Amino acid sequence: MSAYVSAFDLFSIGVGPSSSHTVGPMRAGVDFARRLAASEILPRTARVTCSLYGSLGATGLGHGTPDAVVAGLRGQEPETVDPAAVREAWSHYPEGEPLVLAGVHAVPFGKDDITFEARTRLPGHPNAMTLRAFDEAGSILTQETYYSVGGGFIRRDGESAEVSSTAFPFAYSDAATLLELCDEHGLTIAELARLNEESLHGEAEVAAGLDAIWDAMSSCVNAGLHTGGVLPGVLGVKRRASTIREQLENVESGGHRELPGEWLGAFALAVNEENAAGGRVVTAPTNGAAGILPAVAMYWWRFLADSGLGGGNAVTPYGELVGSALLGFGGEPAEVPDDDSEAIAEANRRRGIRRFLLTATALGSLFKANASISGAEGGCQAEVGSACAMAAGGLTAVMGGTNRQIENAAEIAMEHHLGLTCDPVGGLVQIPCIERNAIAASTAVTAARLALRGDGNHFVSLDMVVETMRQTGIDMSTKYKETSEGGLAVNVIEC
Structure with missing residues (x-):
């Protein structure tokens, strides 16, 4: 299966x-x-x-x-x-x-x-x-x-716990098999995922669906960056993403260079503040960890996609720029005016985001199948750790990384979230959840950069880390698994 x-x-x-x-x-x-x-x-x-x-x-x-x-x-x-x-x-x-x-x-x-x-x-x-x-x-x-x-x-209750009963053309049960399939068929991880998706949906439908996911993610980032006030609940947590956006825009308007790392954190805060307020979000792969993938993807979109560092004409997921004609999602010419450089850049960025999401999907499936993405079952390592690994792999893919560098990036990201507890103060998805997404987004970028500096060979495999996460979740006390009965949840006084 x-x-x-x-x-x-x-x-x-x-x-x-x-x-x-x-x-x-x-x-x-x-x-x-x-x-x-x-x-x-x-x-x-x-x-x-x-x-x-x-x-x-x-x-x-x-x-x-x-x-x-x-x-x-x-x-x-x-x-x-x-x-x-x-x-x-x-x-x-x-x-x-x-x-x-x-x-x-x-x-x-x-x-x-x-x-x-x-x-x-x-x-x-x-x-x-x-x-x-x-x-x-x-x-x-x-x-x-x-x-x-x-x-x-x-x-x-009574239904099978199987992850998927769909007969995908490229079935794999672990990361090792995933890499072997990619080697055998000459595919990137994103291409393998795309072919699996196209076995259920048409090519155009897959592209449109991925674009809709990204549009929802980016809209959530934008909404969070432009909404202030206080989050609902007894903690009275103040929203910070909008204030940080204003500060960064003031720095940039003063002639100083952009601050990508600080924007990365602001993007993640924006999404998780929207989530905490009960707004429209995309599970990625959960809501408590919903800010990590959009933040890293937006970081690539805004700061790297057009720089030649994993975007623009250098790396495109399903075709290259040939003269002035941009190849589409599956190889067909896209309808982009040959004199519209902004439209070409936008199309290339969207193609990169599709590659990012498909790569993240292939990796996230491994955590869901072989460990957990539930904080109540595995602690926050299962949510934020999985999301960080997915984002690290996706970023590595759009930065031109090989399949083994992608697997390495995901392994690095997950390895350094092992044992992370889920202890929301007041039972609210606010403290420490919101900041935790910003920190994990930064970790994902670091993991991707470390992997890209290597050749993909590494001692600890992603499969080893996934299994370790599963075992750690079993051993973890229930009070550290989304029950608010331990950790920060009992050591922070609710005022």
């Missing part, structure tokens, strides 16, 4: 603040409501309840989990819902107002129909929830238990 997970599943457009605590539960609510609507049970349903177990019960309030469940039961999906409609769906639920399941069947509902059972841990996964439908007499008509397994992915 292939470890590969489609880019359009790994990078899903949703809402903050958490892929496992917000996006996953919303999808579970949607699935439960749809199952009711597709059966003969819905007309007899007089009440629905939801029990949140383990980590969902422990930090669900801070992560907006009950709001997400209510939105999902209404039939609202994370990809299309207005984020504002989710933020207060449960926390400010109007007393006495019925809940319209799947948008078609109204039942009485109260806030106490969602319960928090943090001390109860189900064996399937630390993030578990059970939805139940009752008839007028109070008898259970049906119930489903869902596991939110990280990155917005969900699994119903």
Whole structure:
């Protein structure tokens, strides 16, 4: 069975603040409501309840989990819902107002129909929830238990835990096999991922889908850079990305050179402040780590793509500049005026971003299949560590790195996140999560540069590090895995 997970599943457009605590539960609510609507049970349903177990019960309030469940039961999906409609769906639920399941069947509902059972841990996964439908007499008509397994992915109890059942043309189970396949077929990692995607979608659809992911990421960066104020929640955390942007722009307007490293941090802060505010974000591969890949990609887009250092005419993912005709995603001429240098540069940058995202997808699939991308299961090493490795590999790819340099960059990035705990203060995805993304973005750039200075040969393989991360997650105390029962979460006084 292939470890590969489609880019359009790994990078899903949703809402903050958490892929496992917000996006996953919303999808579970949607699935439960749809199952009711597709059966003969819905007309007899007089009440629905939801029990949140383990980590969902422990930090669900801070992560907006009950709001997400209510939105999902209404039939609202994370990809299309207005984020504002989710933020207060449960926390400010109007007393006495019925809940319209799947948008078609109204039942009485109260806030106490969602319960928090943090001390109860189900064996399937630390993030578990059970939805139940009752008839007028109070008898259970049906119930489903869902596991939110990280990155917005969900699994119903009893379903297989297999990562993917799709028969991809280039199936691999580990990094070693991935590199062997690339060698055998003369492919880059991005090209292999693209061919896997095109086995599910057409060439144009893959290109458009990757562009849509990047547009959502860049829009999130831009929104965060231009929004001030205070984040929701008891901590009263002030947003900083907008202030930093203003400071950097003032430096540049004064004639000083750009400060790429400081912009990199600002990009990451911007995304995770948007996430903490419940805004529109892209899971990459989770919401808690959503700022790392967009920040590194934006760093390349703004500072390197047109410099000849891994962009522009020097490295293009699916063709080269021939005279004034730019080859398209799969080799067809792109519709770019031959005298429009800005349009050519823009097209080349987009091609680079596709390569970045596809490379990151191929690497991220390994973490999901062979370890975890869930903070509740593996600690923050599973979220921020995985995202850092994906970003490091993607940057190495667009900087012209070989497949083995890409694998080396991912290994370096993950190796130095081993053992990282998940201990959000107040159960909010704010402290230390927001700054942690900025630090990890910097680590990703450093890992890529180190790998590019080498020849791809290294002592510790990516597979070794992935397995070590898995083992470390098993050994890690539960109080350091998104429960807010240890670490900073208990040593920082909430004021």
